[in-house]
Amino acid sequence: MGLSRPLADFAAEVGAEGPVAVVGGRTQWDVGGPVAPDARLVSAPAGVVDHQPADMTVRVGAGTTVAELTEALAAAGQFVPLDPAQPGRATVGGVLSVGHSGLRRLRYGPVRDTLLEARYVSAAGRLVKAGGPVVKNVSGFDLCRLLVGALGTLGLLAEVVLRVQPVPAARRWLRGRADPDVVLARLYRPSSVLWDGDSVWVLVEGHPADVAELAGRLAGFAEVDGPPPLPAGGRLSVAPTDLNRFGNERQAGTFLAEVGVGTVHLHDKVTPPSPEPSVLDLNHRVRAAFDPDHRFNPGRRVA
Amino acid sequence: MRTLLEDLTAALGAGAVKGDPLELALYARDASVMEGSAGCVCFPTDAAQVQAVVGVARAHGRSVVPRGSGTGLAGGAVPIGKPGAEPVVVVTTRMNRILSVDAAARTAWVEPGVLNLDLSRAVAHLGLHFAPDPSSQQACSVGGNVANNSGGPHCLAYGVTTAHVLAVEVVLSDGSVARLGGTDPDPTGYDLRGAFVGSEGTMGLATAVLVRLTPLPPAVRTLLADFPSAESAAETVSAVIAAGVVPAALEMMDQRITVAVEDFVHAGFPTDAAAVLLAEIDGLPGGVDAAVATVVELARRHGARQVRVAADEAERALLWKGRKSAFGAVARIAPDYYLHDAVVPRTRLSEVLQRVYEIADANHVGVMNVFHAGDGNLHPLFLFDRRVPGALERVHEAAGEVLRICLDAGGVLSGEHGIGLEKRDYMPLLFSEDDLAAQDALRRAFDPERLFNPDKVLPSGSRCGDIRSLPEGVWV
Ligand SMILES: Cc1cc2nc3c(=O)[nH]c(=O)nc-3n(C[C@H](O)[C@H](O)[C@H](O)COP(=O)(O)OP(=O)(O)OC[C@H]3O[C@@H](n4cnc5c(N)ncnc54)[C@H](O)[C@@H]3O)c2cc1C
Numbered sequence: 001m002g003l004s005r006p007l008a009d010f011a012a013e014v015g016a017e018g019p020v021a022v023v024g025g026r027t028q029w030d031v032g033g034p035v036a037p038d039a040r041l042v043s044a045p046a047g048v049v050d051h052q053p054a055d056m057t058v059r060v061g062a063g064t065t066v067a068e069l070t071e072a073l074a075a076a077g078q079f080v081p082l083d084p085a086q087p088g089r090a091t092v093g094g095v096l097s098v099g100h101s102g103l104r105r106l107r108y109g110p111v112r113d114t115l116l117e118a119r120y121v122s123a124a125g126r127l128v129k130a131g132g133p134v135v136k137n138v139s140g141f142d143l144c145r146l147l148v149g150a151l152g153t154l155g156l157l158a159e160v161v162l163r164v165q166p167v168p169a170a171r172r173w174l175r176g177r178a179d180p181d182v183v184l185a186r187l188y189r190p191s192s193v194l195w196d197g198d199s200v201w202v203l204v205e206g207h208p209a210d211v212a213e214l215a216g217r218l219a220g221f222a223e224v225d226g227p228p229p230l231p232a233g234g235r236l237s238v239a240p241t242d243l244n245r246f247g248n249e250r251q252a253g254t255f256l257a258e259v260g261v262g263t264v265h266l267h268d269k270v271t272p273p274s275p276e277p278s279v280l281d282l283n284h285r286v287r288a289a290f291d292p293d294h295r296f297n298p299g300r301r302v303a
Numbered sequence: 304m305r306t307l308l309e310d311l312t313a314a315l316g317a318g319a320v321k322g323d324p325l326e327l328a329l330y331a332r333d334a335s336v337m338e339g340s341a342g343c344v345c346f347p348t349d350a351a352q353v354q355a356v357v358g359v360a361r362a363h364g365r366s367v368v369p370r371g372s373g374t375g376l377a378g379g380a381v382p383i384g385k386p387g388a389e390p391v392v393v394v395t396t397r398m399n400r401i402l403s404v405d406a407a408a409r410t411a412w413v414e415p416g417v418l419n420l421d422l423s424r425a426v427a428h429l430g431l432h433f434a435p436d437p438s439s440q441q442a443c444s445v446g447g448n449v450a451n452n453s454g455g456p457h458c459l460a461y462g463v464t465t466a467h468v469l470a471v472e473v474v475l476s477d478g479s480v481a482r483l484g485g486t487d488p489d490p491t492g493y494d495l496r497g498a499f500v501g502s503e504g505t506m507g508l509a510t511a512v513l514v515r516l517t518p519l520p521p522a523v524r525t526l527l528a529d530f531p532s533a534e535s536a537a538e539t540v541s542a543v544i545a546a547g548v549v550p551a552a553l554e555m556m557d558q559r560i561t562v563a564v565e566d567f568v569h570a571g572f573p574t575d576a577a578a579v580l581l582a583e584i585d586g587l588p589g590g591v592d593a594a595v596a597t598v599v600e601l602a603r604r605h606g607a608r609q610v611r612v613a614a615d616e617a618e619r620a621l622l623w624k625g626r627k628s629a630f631g632a633v634a635r636i637a638p639d640y641y642l643h644d645a646v647v648p649r650t651r652l653s654e655v656l657q658r659v660y661e662i663a664d665a666n667h668v669g670v671m672n673v674f675h676a677g678d679g680n681l682h683p684l685f686l687f688d689r690r691v692p693g694a695l696e697r698v699h700e701a702a703g704e705v706l707r708i709c710l711d712a713g714g715v716l717s718g719e720h721g722i723g724l725e726k727r728d729y730m731p732l733l734f735s736e737d738d739l740a741a742q743d744a745l746r747r748a749f750d751p752e753r754l755f756n757p758d759k760v761l762p763s764g765s766r767c768g769d770i771r772s773l774p775e776g777v778w779v
Contacts, residue, residue, distance in 0.1 A: 053545050057648070099494075101488070133648070134647065136458070136463065136646050136719065137718060138454075138717050138718065138719055139716040139726075140722060140734065140739075141502055142500065142502075143498075143741060146494055149489070149493070165549075188520075207587065207589040208589070210588070237489040237491075240487075241405065274491065279481050282483075283493055285748040285749075289744035289748040302493055303491050
């Protein structure tokens with residue numbers, strides 16, 4: 001346990017001047033567009049600092065890989081539902097900064113709900129704390145939620161405190177053919193329901209008796225090892241009630257939709273829609289308030 | 304030039320604006336012990352009227368204080384301003400329509416003045432409810448819940464308000480309207496919705512909220528365990544969480560409050576127990592049965608004398624009535640009470656609780672404890688009589704000491720009531736100047752001129768940790 005290097009060293013390396021980009025595992029390096037070539041590359045400290053099973057919290061360096069975090073929590077029967085595609089390479093800070101939730105969002109909520117406290121380096125090169133290390137906190141404004149999905153354009157994550165969850169006693173992936181909305185309505189809090197226009201994949205987790213009972217509700221479904229490979233070109237964000245129509249207008253197999261959530265994984269690249277002008281303006285004001293010179297991850301666009 | 308009152312009346316119509324001293328006095332305070340003074344009070348009916356009010360306030364150089372039901376406990380809705388420059392208080396009680404309910408999506412668009420419990424009642428026939436359930440849920444507004452990111456007993460498993468808000472329509476300080484968040488899971492851009500929730504009326508006024516509705520669980524079991532000491536109850540809480548059980552709710556009441564409640568509502572609580580734990584487990588039957596067995600076993604192992612599992616819905620309702628009547632019960636026995644709010648890591652509950660009693664004793668203030676133990680959220684309730692000279696000062700002294708020991712234990716200043724005015728000057732105990740500057744940067748991005756609720760949440764000077772150094776225009 002412990003950090004690979006002090007937070008202050010990281011802050012000093014980032015400094016107060018010049019363009020800087022932070023590298024994690026490079027698993028989502030393209031999200032938001034290419035970083036300007038003149039940006040200096042830095043990496044956040046790594047390591048699990050403190051895990052309190054009875055508080056269900058863990059403090060880790062942002063450069064820690066998700067696999068390492070998972071391993072550290074496993075002994076206590078706990079985990080953090082970050083669920084990146086490549087846990088061996090993806091870092092905690094990278095997953096948070098990109099803000100893509102994993103396939104179990106339906107059950108565990110968006111990835112931003114896991115971040116309790118963040119220590120980040122500001123554009124002025126200072127170490128700043130947001131949030132607090134406990135599971136419930138309304139002391140001041142919620143900067144943590146702002147940092148998640150910000151692609152490192154507001155501050156560079158150095159160390160974070162995350163909410164952990166108990167590992168469910170049983171889990172089962174099932175596959176079958178049915179109307180995805182009907183499947184969703186028939187189950188109580190499934191962990192994941194995926195649909196590619198043809199098949200439906202379902203993950204149920206919990207007490208073994210409940211998992212067996214839920215699986216029994218899905219006539220014609222068979223147990224499988226896991227979800228299908230995720231199309232990794234791009235992600236669309238669609239209102240969950242529009243998914244059915246969306247999918248029926250497309251060729252089966254060209255997408256994988258998270259039913260009940262609204263995330264659609266595609267093979268093709270996706271350009272995110274632009275927010276309405278008043279919201280776009282607010283986005284620019286937020287960026288200007290935190291990083292007026294755009295020295296962090298220059299080139300990356302959040303909105 | 305016309306007066307503020309005339310301009311507001313021209314914009315909203317007579318009847319929707321109040322300016323006489325008696326009316327103003329009603330809106331000078333909320334449910335905290337602080338008081339300010341309002342310049343005018345207005346009751347808009349839609350976003351366009353709120354925009355008009357913002358325009359008038361700006362023209363007259365007045366700030367705007369959003370207000371829902373005024374049940375806030377941190378002074379968030381208390382108007383602060385120098386004589387002649389008192390704020391315009393904008394009350395949302397006439398914006399109280401449920402605009403639409405989408406049963407398939409399990410969402411609803413509501414106006415901010417809709418009361419929390421009214422929303423849950425309105426969607427109950429669909430098997431749905433609004434999960435955040437503050438003890439004030441009969442009276443508080445959804446807009447107030449959003450602004451304070453409110454919690455409640457069942458937020459332990461379901462999450463606080465921010466987890467149940469998908470989008471907010473906001474009138475900003477320049478008079479424009481922006482819709483933050485959306486119906487889809489990841490709207491493009493920063494999570495401005497997340498930043499707005501919990502902003503305590505300082506970043507704009509919410510004129511509509513898209514809430515997530517939660518299905519009622521298939522199985523629910525509620526149990527009451529009674530303990531020979533507060534420590535053993537607190538240790539049971541840690542043990543339950545460490546065992547991987549996350550109850551829907553896990554509430555603790557000490558003997559003093561149990562006795563007060565029992566006298567009031569006769570819920571059948573054991574009045575000779577040093578502390579009781581009220582636990583609720585919900586979900587699918589298999590998991591619920593296993594979790595109940597674990598909680599019962601852990602309670603016994605930590606010395607519980609009796610563990611009573613509610614046999615039916617009537618008994619369950621009675622147990623909850625006992626918990627939810629706590630504040631009513633206290634109001635019967637003390638002229639005034641001060642409800643505190645702080646959070647510590649769950650593993651530190653037992654020792655911190657002990658210190659709370661010591662601090663109350665040392666300051667000669669009565670204290671009772673009824674709180675969300677499952678997430679470490681303490682609510683010491685100090686009893687006093689404001690007519691007794693020095694009584695309120697002693698309460699503030701004790702409250703300040705409690706905050707310090709909570710921070711020393713690795714906790715934070717507030718778990719659900721917010722910072723408002725009450726804890727504003729304690730912020731430097733938790734945050735450095737750089738940390739506070741970052742929070743101020745966020746507020747500036749939303750409200751560069753500090754039009755909305757300007758004196759709240761962030762300290763303006765370098766005052767540190769002294770609640771008695773209140774800003775000009777407030778008294779307690
Ligand atoms: C007996 C009692 C028990 C309580 N129990 C709990 C509890 O269990 N959990 C909990 O979290 N809280 C609790 N509270 C505190 C309080 O009820 C909550 O904070 C509630 O959410 C406030 O809602 P309100 O409508 O009364 O808001 P108000 O008190 O009117 O306002 C609160 C804050 O919200 C802002 N605001 C209000 N409406 C808007 C809007 N539309 N747009 C922008 N800002 C707005 C105000 O400016 C102010 O800063 C309790 C209070 C009492 C008196």
